[in-house]
Amino acid sequence: MKDFLNILTHNRRLKSAVKKASVSDLEKAYDQLGLLIEEKKIEEEALLQEEQEKEAMKASILLQMQEAGLDLSDLTDEAAAKPRKRKARKRAIKYRLVDKAGTEHTWAGVGRAPKVFAELKSQGKLEKYRV
Structure with missing residues (x-):
């Protein structure tokens, strides 16, 4: 053009x-x-x-x-103007471990396991730390 x-x-x-x-x-x-x-x-x-x-x-x-x-x-209806944000619910902690240094490690049992819990899982000792 x-x-x-x-x-x-x-x-x-x-x-x-x-x-x-x-x-x-x-x-x-x-x-x-x-x-x-x-x-x-x-x-x-x-x-x-x-x-x-x-x-x-x-x-x-x-x-x-x-x-x-x-x-x-x-x-304008203020409730309609603002989209509601869904709050993510925190999952309950299923596993808790305090290591030798005194650091607390927690895991909800969902998703990829932290290294500490992955090692325990491979050793078969994970259930010992169930909350």
Whole structure:
């Protein structure tokens, strides 16, 4: 589209592009281009009219709200405006171990086991630390 507009809007490029075209072909193109221009004008006028109608409607609604003593925040339901966040439930601890250094290790038994519990599991001693 950019190339097309470059050709149409620059006189030298346009002359070069239509050098081999016949007069009847150019007249047909001229007629088609005129029709397209008229259609585009009508579309733009319709869009402009629609925007003006929207702005008028907004102004009317805001005036009615002011007369009624309402604000935009009065129209929004705060519970609906804020999506509820589900709180993640903490799982109960199933295994607890205090190592020689006095560090407490816990595991809910779900997901990948911490190294300490993985070692105990491989040795078969995991159940000893069940809470």
